[in-house]
Each structure stands twice: as structure tokens, then as C-alpha cells.
Amino acid sequence: MKRCKMAMARLVACIVLYTSLGQIPSSLGVILRTTDKIVWANEFEPIELTCLIESISTNNPRIEWKKIKNGIPSYVYFQNKISGDLENRAQLREPANILIFNTSRADTAEYRCEVAAIEDQRDFDEILISLAVRVKPVVPRCSVPESVTVGTSTELRCLENEGFPAPQYRWFHNNEELPQDPKTSLRFVNFSYIINPDTGSLKFRRVRKEDAGEYYCQAKNDAGNAQCSPKVMDVCDVDILGIFLQSCGGLMAVVTLIFVIYLMKRLCCYKSVYNGNNYNTPAQAPAIDYADADEGHFRHKSSFII
Numbered sequence: 001m002k003r004c005k006m007a008m009a010r011l012v013a014c015i016v017l018y019t020s021l022g023q024i025p026s027s028l029g030v031i032l033r034t035t036d037k038i039v040w041a042n043e044f045e046p047i048e049l050t051c052l053i054e055s056i057s058t059n060n061p062r063i064e065w066k067k068i069k070n071g072i073p074s075y076v077y078f079q080n081k082i083s084g085d086l087e088n089r090a091q092l093r094e095p096a097n098i099l100i101f102n103t104s105r106a107d108t109a110e111y112r113c114e115v116a117a118i119e120d121q122r123d124f125d126e127i128l129i130s131l132a133v134r135v136k137p138v139v140p141r142c143s144v145p146e147s148v149t150v151g152t153s154t155e156l157r158c159l160e161n162e163g164f165p166a167p168q169y170r171w172f173h174n175n176e177e178l179p180q181d182p183k184t185s186l187r188f189v190n191f192s193y194i195i196n197p198d199t200g201s202l203k204f205r206r207v208r209k210e211d212a213g214e215y216y217c218q219a220k221n222d223a224g225n226a227q228c229s230p231k232v233m234d235v236c237d238v239d240i241l242g243i244f245l246q247s248c249g250g251l252m253a254v255v256t257l258i259f260v261i262y263l264m265k266r267l268c269c270y271k272s273v274y275n276g277n278n279y280n281t282p283a284q285a286p287a288i289d290y291a292d293a294d295e296g297h298f299r300h301k302s303s304f305i306i
Helices: 002-020 240-274
Strands: 031-033 038-042 047-049 052-055 062-069 072-078 090-093 097-100 109-116 124-134 141-143 147-149 154-159 168-173 193-196 201-204 213-221 224-227 231-236
Touching: 031 124, 038 047, 047 124, 141 213, 154 168, 154 213, 168 193
Parallel strands: 038 124, 147 231
Antiparallel strands: 031 052, 047 097, 062 072, 062 109, 090 097, 109 124, 141 154, 154 201, 168 213, 193 201, 213 224, 213 231
16 A cells, blocks of 8 residues: 555646646657558558557547648548548548558548647647558550661560659560670570660660560559560671672762763753854855965956956
């Protein structure tokens, strides 16, 4: 009995001491906690944001939830009903948790649980929870050349812009995954390519005949994966005859062009000659003087003698 009286006296003394120092014991104020301050959820799946009341004296506290996106708050639970973005998609569960039935990518934001207890000495508390919704990638867009030449360089591309977080990319050759570093695999040790898993690029420095085949790309994150349809890439030998014929064809084209220019110039000269005075009747030659070369004066011809 004496021990109980001593314990009660100590409790009263502690309460008086806390009150005099301006501090309130947890039993006299509302205190909140959560199981996870950072929550990840997959799109279209349910998720529960926990707001647990560890201590409270008020029987009917005021509970509110706010969504904060881009620094702007909006009500999610207000005046005992779900509102805003979560209307018809969520419910309040005891004591103050929010259950979202099917999350969407638009639900990614910060959520603040606020509890006010007017009968408690500490009458208000709040807790902030960050929700990130993972989005499964859609089918990526793949770019695979139909034909390349042995010894040349080429690049295969893969792109997907819906998934969150940003997906990682993997490439497959004839249904077998290409390792990021070919030197780590005996099967691909002689391959000369570079894979960038962040951008989806697959570059060949020097294409070989063995590189021909079907290629497809897969985009993957924590929410799932998606892949494009396989596309065939052919690898052709160097066409020496074709290169020679192309060279000859280019040379013949140059020669033909020079010959045409020469003919056009000749034709222009021909027209200019026959469009001048050459078509006029030539003037008669002047009379010829038949005087002897050794005579220095004029002498009548015999036809002038009477």
C-alpha cells in the first residue's frame, strides 16, 4: 500500500514538473506515426497510406488528408468524406489510414495526414508521406537496319517513354540475350558491340557475317517489361563488281557530259557562221590590168585602136 502511494506521488510530481517546464507527456497529447514515409505502388494496384494515432485523449478527433503536388496542397479527405483526385477511388480506414483502390500515375505526390484533438493539451499533429507510382513500360520503338555491309559500323535503337521509373534496355539476338559486355561471355567474346542500357543503343563497330539475324529489344523496370517485335538484319559482303560498275558508270557520265557540252558549242558556232553575211552574193572581182610589167605608163589594149 505504501508502495502504491509512493508511485502515485511520483506520477503527480512528474506531471507537475512537465507542466512547469512547458512539456506535455505523450498520454496528454496527440501523436502520429506511419509505417512508411516513402511508399512505392504499381499503377492500377491498391495501396494504403498509414496514419497511426499513438496517443490521443479526444474521442472524435478531426482527421484531414491533403495532397501536395508541385508545392500546391489540395484536400483528399475533408469533413468526413473523400474528395479531390481520390473521390470514388479511396476510403478512410481506422484509425486514420487512406486506402487507394487503384492507383494512377497522377497519384504520385506527397500526402499529409493531419489530426486535431481539441481535448488534448497537445491538440494537433501531422505526418508527411511520399507516394511514387510505378508505371509499366509500353512496347518500345525499335530501329533495326534491314541490311548492312561487312566491316562497316551500324547502330540499333530502342526507345520507350511511358515507364516510371525510367526503364533499362536489353537486346536479344536470335532469342538469346546479348550481355552488356561481350567479353564476359564465351558465346559473344568475338562480338564487337556496345550496349547502353540507359538509352537503348546497340552499336556495332565492325559488322561481321555472324551478326546477321533477328534482333529485338526489351524495356524493363520494377513495374514490368515490354518488348518490340523481332526484326531481321542481313549482313552483305562487299560488292566489288558493283563498286567497279558504279565507278565506270560515273566516269562514263562525266565523259558523256563533256561530249554533249562540246557538241553544243560546235552547234552554236555553226549557227553563228550561217546566220552572218556568208549568204550574200559575193562582189565581182575588179578589172585586171594587163599592162606589161616593164612599162611604167598606161597602154591601151588593142580593142581601143581605131
